[in-house]
Amino acid sequence: MVTSETALAPLVELRDIGKRFPGVVANHDVNVTIRPGTVHALVGENGAGKSTLMKILYGVQRPDDGTVLVDGTEHAFKSPSDAIAVGIGMVFQHFMLADNLTVLENCVLGAERIHGIAGKARAAFVDLGQRFGFDLDPDALVEDLGVAARQRLEIVKVLYRGAQVIILDEPTAVLVPQEVDQLFTNLRDLRASGHSLLFISHKLDEVLAIADDITVMRRGTTVGEAKPGSVTKRQLAELMVGSELPSPETAESTVQTRMMLSLAGVSLVVGERSVLDGIDLTIHKGEVLGIAGVEGNGQTELVEVIMGMTKPTSGAIVLGDVDVTAMSTRGRREAGIGYIPEDRQRHGLLLDAPLWENRILGHQTQPPNARGPWIDRRGARRDTERIVEQYDVRTPSIDTNARALSGGNQQKLIVGREMSGDPVLLMASHPTRGVDVGAQAAIWDHIRDARKAGLAVLLISADLDELIGLSDTIEVILRGRLVGTFDPTTVTPAELGTAMTGGHD
Ligand SMILES: Nc1ncnc2c1ncn2[C@@H]1O[C@H](COP(=O)(O)OP(=O)(O)O)[C@@H](O)[C@H]1O
Ligand SMILES: [Mg+2]
Missing domain, CATH: 3.40.50.300 (P-loop containing nucleotide triphosphate hydrolases)
Incomplete structure (x- = not known):
């Protein structure tokens, strides 16, 4: 018999986690406790440190401070395979599938040792799909799949590797409302079967609809915990940003x-x-x-x-x-014409160039970046300072490389740049x-x-x-x-x- 005591024992505990990157404290004093069989939402502004924390739990990043406990045992993951070995899986914001392979091939790839490759793998895949209601054709080519189907495949991949805890980093950002409903049905089925889901989102309606527990992060640390039944959207937003809901x-x-x-x-x-x-x-x-x-x-x-x-x-x-x-x-x-591109990392920015050079990108022939045929470095630098100030781009300096900024801050830089010059x-x-x-x-x-x-x-x-x-x-x-x-x-x-x-x- 499962006593209420064991039912409440935490499955995953992140204690006093800290992680620094050059010039940035991505995580400090982070504490999160995840109970088995729950959907645990992690919410916070972009740049709050959510993805970093999840990468630590998944063994992609190693923490500078703190401990990761799974089932009460301390772990120091050296790589995702260590995390997978104790039942932790992650679906990233950007999917990692091979377009030219089939659904089944993608699922099996790298996990041959678990269910073999031939008939057994197919049977295991089909069984997972049926058990949790994932609608996926094992023989479809991934390049023919829409975003929602790719995401379902990523989740099945993680399940195929035996995950008990599944991290979903902003899974709904790419879905239309009907697809979000479908995802939530899948997540509820997974929860009912005893899985724990770590659901990252900044859409508070979604969080309130699906979560059992909510942890809020702000500026690299955990600032509060809440239950959906006893917190309003406005209170959550205030915890996240310290101001009213926009x-x-x-x-x-x-x-x-x-x-x-x-x-x-x-x-x-x-x-x-x-x-x-x-x-x-x-x-x-x-x-x-x-x-x-x-x-x-x-x-x-x-x-x-x-x-x-x-x-x-x-x-x-x-x-x-x-x-x-x-x-x-x-x-x-x-x-x-100003242009905010779809894929800012690929078309909007030079990630390994400083902010002020990114100010020039695409505008190299226009003031304040150019005087006659010449690039005006001083003009560009001064104008970058203006954008950083006016658009609240949080950065150590204009000489920082674009890569070091959070997605939100990268985007504010692009918007600032594209809005200049009227x-x-x-x-x-x-x-x-x-x-x-x-x-x-x-x-x-x-x-x-x-x-x-x-x-x-x-x-x-x-x-x-x-x-x-x-x-x-x-x-x-x-x-x-x-x-x-x-x-x-x-x-x-x-x-x-x-x-x-x-x-x-
Ligand atoms: N690999 C990295 N190198 C340098 N800085 C990073 C790296 N990953 C994240 N950061 C920084 O750490 C902070 C937290 O980022 P992140 O964990 O991605 O936040 P969130 O997922 O909440 O948006 C941001 O300031 C980001 O720029
Ligand atoms: Mg993130």
Whole structure:
């Protein structure tokens, strides 16, 4: 018989954990206790130290201070395989799958010793899928899977390796509402079977809906614990950031009559595939046009076509009065397009260059970075100081490499850079993805202020609350076509979700 005493004995204990990186204290005096068979939410702003702590628990990072206990035994993991050996698994924010292999192959890869490779592995995989309701075709190629299916595969992979404790680092950041519901059903089934889930999120509604226990982190340390039943969203947010809960809501319309961007019949065919199909859209001065869609329905290509990185097969793109269809990316930037790219690590920043050099990136021909043909280092440095100050980029200095900043601070730097020089159009792809509530509110404020001053914005976001809150108009994109126009003051996330997946009411 399981007594209440043993049922409450902690499964994992992190005691007084500390971890320093050059110039940054990522964790200090961190204490977390995880009970068996629970969903334990870890919440905190970006940069609060959540991922670092989880990497310590998973053996990716080694702590400078403190102890990790599993089932009461102290462990010093040297690598993830040590953590896996005692039943700890982790699903990272960026998935780690081999695209050219099948679902089953990906699952088995590196774990051949556990269930073998041939028939037994397949049986074990199918059994796991059935037991926990993961809908996955073992023979599908991973490159054909959507984001949600990839995530399910990552979870099954971890289960396949015998994990009892599963760490999920911001799993819902990439999902639409219906997919979040499905994930939560899976997590509840896992919990019912005795697994413990470590659920990282800064979406407090989600945390309150799924968690049994909540630990809040701020600036590298644990600042509080709560139970969903006895804490409000506002209290949690205050613990996280020390201030009120922000909201993206845009009050009065600032849409003017002047057209800033128009696309007429823009199509893109890649090979045999129609990636963009007759896109017509207009954005006026002071207007935010939101694009909702499941990832991979043409959003990325739409941005590339507008930025001049990809040439459309047909159609015209007009910026203000100028037909820019044949213009280079640099020409378009100089004509006044700001660009917050989808993947900031790959396209927005030089991670191993200091902040002030990143200020110049993409703007090397414009003041204050250039004087005539020359790069103006002093001008760029001074302006980087201004951005750091105005956009609250938390960094030791402007000579710090971009890599050392948290995602939220990297993003604030990009937003600051792209907003300087008064662009007439801002292309914003997932401007607050993976960003904490504090930085998110700041970015929303900057976009709203610029909109009031006449900026036209194309906003692409997987965060439907953000789209609804910031946009003046929402278009839904599905398989390269705009399939519906919605009024953000009346539409619900569920209605958008339905349109995004091609469902009908
Ligand atoms: N490998 C690393 N090298 C240097 N600094 C890092 C590294 N990993 C994280 N940091 C820093 O540690 C802090 C905490 O980051 P992180 O654990 O990723 O926070 P969170 O997951 O809560 O957003 C941030 O300031 C981040 O820049
Ligand atoms: Mg993180």
